[in-house]
Amino acid sequence: MAFIKCIRDHSLNDEDVSRYSRQLILSEFGVESQDRLKQSSALIVGCGGLGSPCALYLTACGLGRLGLLDHDSIDITNLHRQIIHNEQTLNQPKVESAALNCRKLNSTIKIDVYNELLTSENAMKIFNDYDVIVDCTDNVLTRYLINDCSILLNKPLISASAIRFEGQLTVFNYKNGPCFRCLYPVPPPELATSNCSDVGVLGPVCGTLGSLQALETIKVLTNIGDVLSNRMLLFDGLAMTFRVIKLRQKQSTCAVCSENPIIQSLQNYDLFCQRTVSNDNPVEQKILNSDERLRADEYIKWLSDDEKVKQHCLIDVRPTHELAIGRLPNTINLPIDTIIGGGDSSMIVKTLTDLIEKHQLKNIVVICRRGNDSQIAVRKFYELLKDYNEKNSLTIGIKDIIGGFYAWHKYVDHTFPIY
Secondary structure, three states: OOOOOOOOOOOOOHHHHHHOHHHHOOOOOHHHHHHHHHOOEEEEEOOOOOHHHHHHHHHHHOOOEEEEEOOOEOOHHHOOOOOOOOHHHOOOEHHHHHHHHHHHHOOOOEEEEEOOOOOOOOHHHHHOOOOEEEEOOOOHHHHHHHHHHHHHOOOOEEEEEEEEOEEEEEEEOOOOOOOHHHHOOOOOOHHHOOOHHHHOEOHHHHHHHHHHHHHHHHHHHHOOOOOOEOEEEEEEOOOOEEEEEEOOOOOOOOOOOOOOOOOOOOOOHHHHHOOOOOOOOOOOOOOOOHHHEEOHHHHHHHOOOHHHHHOEEEEEOOOHHHHHOOOOOOEEEOOHHHHOOOOOOHHHHHHHHHHHHHHOOOEEEEEOOOOOHHHHHHHHHHHHHHHHHHHOOOOOEEEEEOOHHHHHHHHOOOOOOOO
C-alpha cells in the first residue's frame, strides 16, 4: 500500500496544531495567521495591571517572541490586578515573575527579560528587536518616550490605560495613523494626572483593557480585522459600556511623526514633561513651609500638652468612604473635594468657625492619606479664615502632618492600615 505524505502549508508542528486548534478553525484567523504569529515578536513595557493579562494571552496564543520590560518589584498592593504575579513572588522583580509564569503557560515561545528602567539611552536598542510595542505603563513621561521611540523605529504601538472603573485603548502609528503626540503635543500638568495609587482601580478593569491590548497586538501582527487605529475605545465598567470614538487624523505639524519632524532622536523627557519617572509612587508635593508642618512623632509629643489637646482639633480630609478602612478617634472629616470644590465655601467657613468658637481652638491640625491633600487643605483654610481672624483679632495656627497616615503607620502606630 502506497504511503501518501501530508502536505503542510505552514511551519507549525503537531503540538502547535493541537495547542492552537481552537484558533486554527477560525476562518478569519486560520493556520496562516497562526504561522505569522509564531514568526512575530512584541515588547510589553510594564508588567503590571495591563501587562499581566496582555503577556499571558500573547504567550498562550502562540506569539513567537515576547519581550518583558519593567524595573519595578512586586508589592502586595499589586496583586489584586497584576494577575501574572502571586504571593510567592512578592518583592521579586516583576519581569522575572512574569517570565516565570509565561514559561509555565507555554514553554515553546522565546521570552526576553529587561529588568531595567526604560530611558532615552536604552530604548532604541531594545525596541529595535520587536515588531510591535505594547505600552502598559501608567505615567506620562514614559508614554512620550515609548511613543517617540516607536515612531523613530516605525513600530506600531498598542496603548491603553485603566483607572478607577474606566479604561481607554487605541493603536498608534499604524498605517499612517496618528501617534500619541498628535493627540497630546504638550504634556498635561503633573497635578492634572492620576494613577491607580492615588485614585484606585478595580482589578478586572485592568484585565479587560490588557486583554484587549493582546487582541489588538495579534490583529496587527497577523493583519486581520479592523485595527483600532484613528479610533479610541472607551470602557466604563460601572455602566458596562464600550464606546468607540473617532480620533483626529495624523497631524501635519506633529513634532515626531510628520513629514518634517522636529524630533529625530530621543529627548530629555524629564525636562519635557517637567517630572521624573515613578512606578506606582505618589509625587510628594511641597506646598507648605516647614513651620506649617508637623512630623507624626512631633504631633504625639504635642498631644502630651493638655492645654494644646484642649485647644486643637484634628481634621481628616480623606474621602468619607476611606474612613471605614481606618481612622483616628475624635477626628472631624472634611473631604478635600468638598474643601476645594469651587462652589459655595460658606459651609466650610461655618464648620471651621463653629469649631473654633465651640472649643476655643487655637490650632487646627490636618491629616490625609499621604501628606499632599493636607497641604492643599491648610492653604485653603488659611484663605477661608482670613476675614474671620482679622475680624476677631485671632491667629489660628493651622498645620498638617507630614506624610499623612503613611507616616503615622511608620512612626506612631504600625497597626494603622496602609492602602
